[in-house]
Amino acid sequence: xxxxxxxxxxxxxxxxxxxxYLDLRREGMHNNIVMRARMNKYIRDFMTDRRFIxxxxxxxxxxxxxxxxxxxxxxxxxxxxxxxxxxxxxxxKQILMVAGFERYYQIARCFRDEDLxxxxxxxxxxxxxxxxxxxxxxxxxxxxxxxxxxFKALRPDLRLVTPFPRLTxxxxxxxxxxxxxxxxxxxxxxxFNEALRDxxxxxxxxxxxxxxxxxxxxxxxxxxFSRKQVDDLTTFVQGIGAKGLxxxxxxGEGNVDSLTAEDIRxxxxxxxxxxxxxxxxxxxxxxxxxxxxxxxDGNEMAYNVLDALRRELGKRLDLIDENVRHFAFVTNFPLxxxxxxxxxxxxxxxxxxxxxxxxxxxxxxxxxxxxxRSYDLICNGWEIGGGSIRIHDxxxxxxxxxxxxxxxxxxxxxxxxxLEAFEYGAPPHGGTAMGMERTAALLVGADDIRDx
Ligand code: ASP
Numbered sequence: 001x002x003x004x005x006x007x008x009x010x011x012x013x014x015x016x017x018x019x020x021y022l023d024l025r026r027e028g029m030h031n032n033i034v035m036r037a038r039m040n041k042y043i044r045d046f047m048t049d050r051r052f053i054x055x056x057x058x059x060x061x062x063x064x065x066x067x068x069x070x071x072x073x074x075x076x077x078x079x080x081x082x083x084x085x086x087x088x089x090x091x092x093k094q095i096l097m098v099a100g101f102e103r104y105y106q107i108a109r110c111f112r113d114e115d116l117x118x119x120x121x122x123x124x125x126x127x128x129x130x131x132x133x134x135x136x137x138x139x140x141x142x143x144x145x146x147x148x149x150x151f152k153a154l155r156p157d158l159r160l161v162t163p164f165p166r167l168t169x170x171x172x173x174x175x176x177x178x179x180x181x182x183x184x185x186x187x188x189x190x191x192f193n194e195a196l197r198d199x200x201x202x203x204x205x206x207x208x209x210x211x212x213x214x215x216x217x218x219x220x221x222x223x224x225f226s227r228k229q230v231d232d233l234t235t236f237v238q239g240i241g242a243k244g245l246x247x248x249x250x251x252g253e254g255n256v257d258s259l260t261a262e263d264i265r266x267x268x269x270x271x272x273x274x275x276x277x278x279x280x281x282x283x284x285x286x287x288x289x290x291x292x293x294x295x296x297d298g299n300e301m302a303y304n305v306l307d308a309l310r311r312e313l314g315k316r317l318d319l320i321d322e323n324v325r326h327f328a329f330v331t332n333f334p335l336x337x338x339x340x341x342x343x344x345x346x347x348x349x350x351x352x353x354x355x356x357x358x359x360x361x362x363x364x365x366x367x368x369x370x371x372x373r374s375y376d377l378i379c380n381g382w383e384i385g386g387g388s389i390r391i392h393d394x395x396x397x398x399x400x401x402x403x404x405x406x407x408x409x410x411x412x413x414x415x416x417x418x419l420e421a422f423e424y425g426a427p428p429h430g431g432t433a434m435g436m437e438r439t440a441a442l443l444v445g446a447d448d449i450r451d452x
Contacts, residue, residue, distance in 0.1 A: 001019070001022055002015055002018075002019055002022070003015060003016075003019070003022065005022060005025050005026055006026070007026060007027055007028050011023070013450075017450075029451065031444070032440070032444045032446065032451055032452045033452070035154065035440060035443050035444050035452070036436075036440040036443075036452050038154055039150065039154065039436070039439065039440055039443060040107060040436075042150050042153060042154060043107065043127055043146070043150070044107075046146055046149065046150065047105045047129075047146075050103070050142070051103055052103040052104065052105040052129070053101055053103060053104060053105070054105055054106055054107075055096060055101060055104050055105075055106055056106060057086070057089040057092035057093070057096075057106060057108065058086075058092070059085060059086060059109070060073060060083040060085075061083060061084060061085075061086055061092075062083075062084060062091075062414075063084040063087075063414070064084075064086055064087055064088060064089075064090050064091045064350075065087070065347075065350055065351060066087035066088050066090065066110075066112065066350055067087075067346075067347075067350070068087055068112035068113055068114045069112070069113035069114070070084035070085065070087065070111075070113065071084065071085040071111045071113055071122070072084055072085075073085065085111035086108075086110055086111065087110055087111065087112050088108070088110050088126065088128065088433060089106060089108050089110075089128050090350060090352060091352075091415075091417075091418055093106075093128060093129075093130040093431060094130065094352060094390060094392075094418065094421075094429065095417070095418065095421050096130065097130055097132045097392075097426065097427055097429040098421045098422070098424060098425070098426045098427075102131065102132035102133070102427070103130075103131055103132070104128075104129065104130045104131075104431075105127065105128060105129045105130075106127075106128045107125060107126075107127055107128075107436065108125065108126055108127075108128045108433075109123065109124075109125055110123075110124055110125070110126055111123055112124075118447060118448045118449070119382060119437075119438055119441070119448070119449050120449075121437075121449065121450070124435060124436070124437055124449075125435075125436040125437065126385065126433040126434060126435055126436060127385070127433060127434045127436060127439075128431070128433045129142070129387070129431045129432050129433065130429060130430070130431035131429060131430060131431055132427040132428070132429045133427055133428055133429070134389070134428075134429060134430040134431070135389065135430070136331070136373060136375060136389060136430070138430075139375070139387060139389075139430050139431065139432050140166075140329055140375060142432075143329075143377050143385070143432060143434070144162075144163065144164050144327075144329075147164075147327055147377070147384075147439075148160060148162055148164075151325060151442075151443070154443055155325075155443055157323070158323055158324070158325050159321075159323055159324045159325070160324075160325050160326075160327065161183070161324070161326050161327070161328075164327045164328050164329055164377075165183065165328045165329070166328065166329045166330075166331060167181075167328060167329070167330050167331070168330070168331050168332045168371075169330055169331065169332055169333045169334065169371070170332075172330050173303055174189070174191070175188045175189060176188060176189060176307060176310065177189050177215075177302075177303035177304065177305075177306045177307035177310065178303070178307040178381075179330050179333070179376065179378075179383075180330065180376070180378040180381060180382060180383045181307070181310075181328075181378070181381065182311060182314060182320070182326070182380050182381035183326040183328055183380075184314070184319070184320050184321055184324050184326045184380060185314050185319035185320060187217050187218065187219070187220075187310050187313060187314070187319075188217065189215050189216070189217055189303075189306050189310070190215060190216050190217060190218065190283050190284040190292075191213065191214075191215050191283075192204075192214040192215060192216060192280060192283065192294065193208050193213060193214055193215075195276070195279050195280060195283060196208065196214055196276070196280075199271065199272065199276065200271045200272075201268055201271035201272065203296055204296050207296040207297065208296075211299070212296065212297055212298050212299060212302065213295075213296070213297065213298070213299045213302040213303075214294060214295070214296045214302075215294070215295055215302045215303075215306055216246075216284065216292050216293050216294035216295060216306070217284070217292070217293055217306060217309070217310055217313075218284040218285060218286040218290050218291070218292055219290060219291045219292075219293060219313060219317070220289075220290055220317075221289055221290065222247075222249060222289075222290055222291025222292075222293070223249035223250060223251055223265070223288070223289050223290060223291050224289070225247075225249070225291060230245075230247050233245060233293065233309065233312075233313075236308075236309070236312060237295065237305050237308070237309055240304060240305045240308045240309075241301055241304070241305065242295055242297060242301065242305040243296075243297060244295075245293055245294070245295060245309075246266065246267070246268055246292075246293070246294040246295075246296070247266060247267070247291055247292065247293055247294075248264065248265070248266035248268075248269070248272075248277065248280065248291065248292040248294065249264075249265040249266065249290070249291040249292075250263060250264060250265075250277075250281055250286060250287065250288045250289065250290055250291070251263045251264075251265060251288060251289075252288050253288060254288065255287065255288070256278050256281040256282060256286065256287060256288065257278065259274060259277065259278050259281070259288075260274065261274055263288070264277050280292060293309065295309075311381060322445065324380075325379055325380060325442055326379060326380055327377060327378070327379045327384075328377075328378050328379075329375050329376065329377060329378070330375065330376045330378055331374065331375045331376075332356065332371040332372065332373070332374065332375075333348045333349060333371065333372055333374045333376075334348050334368070334370070334371055334372070335347070335348060335353065335355050335367075335370040335371060335372040336348060336367050336368060336370065336403065336404075337368075338368060344404070344405045345367060345368075345403055345404060345405070346404070347400075347404065348372070348374075349372065349374050349386065349388055351397075351400050351401065351404055352388075352390045352391055352397070352418075353372045353373065353374055353388040353389075353390065353391070354372060354373045354388065354389045354390060354391050354396075355370045355371070355372055355373070356370070356371050356372065356373060359371055363399060363403065367403055372388060373388055373389035373430070374386065374387070374388040374389075375387060375388070375432070377432075377434060379442055380442070382438055382442075383435075383438075384434055384435055384438050384439060384442070385432055385433050385434030385435055386432060386433070387430065387431050387432025387433060388430060388431075388432075389428075389429075389430035390428075390429055390430055390431070392422060392426040392427065392428050392429060393422060393426075394419050394422040394423060397415075397418070397419060397422065398411060398419065401415065437449035437452055440452035
């Protein structure tokens, strides 16, 4: 055979995929596929116990927007016209709510024409759920119970953190620079803007004055890093797009209140007074022996860089416990994001998501400030799934389409079936969908969804 059928051999993926039947003979891969079947069975039993009905929805259908491109299938009988393969059963499941199926689920195949990644492929499966008369709490409780019970049943050896912590989107960004932070370790981000607004260090002062951010994180025991290690990290962040990385290590003994100029090791030390350095250490919760790593950049870039740096340090410092599955919910994403290229608003999730009632008034005045009744389930740095409480009111749905730049005719042509359905007694409803490949990968401990 082209490779040995044993666990340990490190075979090139191309070869594994070409001879998939041999790859699948390997015990680990075989067990992964068996685990995926056990997962499906567990889900079906769980959902049935909770009085959900499994309903299959069409594959040859009209487009449903989830932010990717559609796969199209030409129609033979209607020459020149196309079906779109579903990016998700979103519209179908909402119409099922109007049809009176109050608790729907499906293990649904979805298709999105996007670039491949370790945890993304064009064809995937999701556990799709929709519930009538549901509020956020109902959906989150369901997701948390399912994932807790299933992981306990199928992988009793793994550790979960319960109850699942909840962060708002804003909090996730502020604390971790990410809407899907890996919570298995700390190293939260620190904002130095306030403390350094009047600093003598021009680079920082200019960035702050121009609306950017000076942020960093504290590396425990980082003062022991060699020059080379810090240089490596600088190269790493430059690869992400950062202009540079400023380090500041605190040496000596005692607490940081007694720091002297000799105890502070930083290429930019001379620009900061000892008091300022102490203040930075305090803000970051740093002690002697620790090191701050600081980035000054545009707000978004600073988040991106520190998120990547934090994850990289998590690995390099061996802070990650592979036996932990640290689930959490991230809630209340912005409803819209502005795309400067075509100068229009886009839905952050999809256009059927409700605005927070307390902010709905802003839809007329400050669209970018509105958050949504949305939630993601995340685990160990991956987004596992997400959903929202939906719009079930025709006028509100039309207003959202309008903000998205659809004319009344376009909205009617593309989504008229939904708008019309809302006229016939649509119950309030909400739901969610979870990626099954990612879930299976977490169950077996695979880094790549192609292994399940
Ligand atoms: N349809 C959404 C998705 O596929 C999930 C949901 O809102 O229920 O991402």
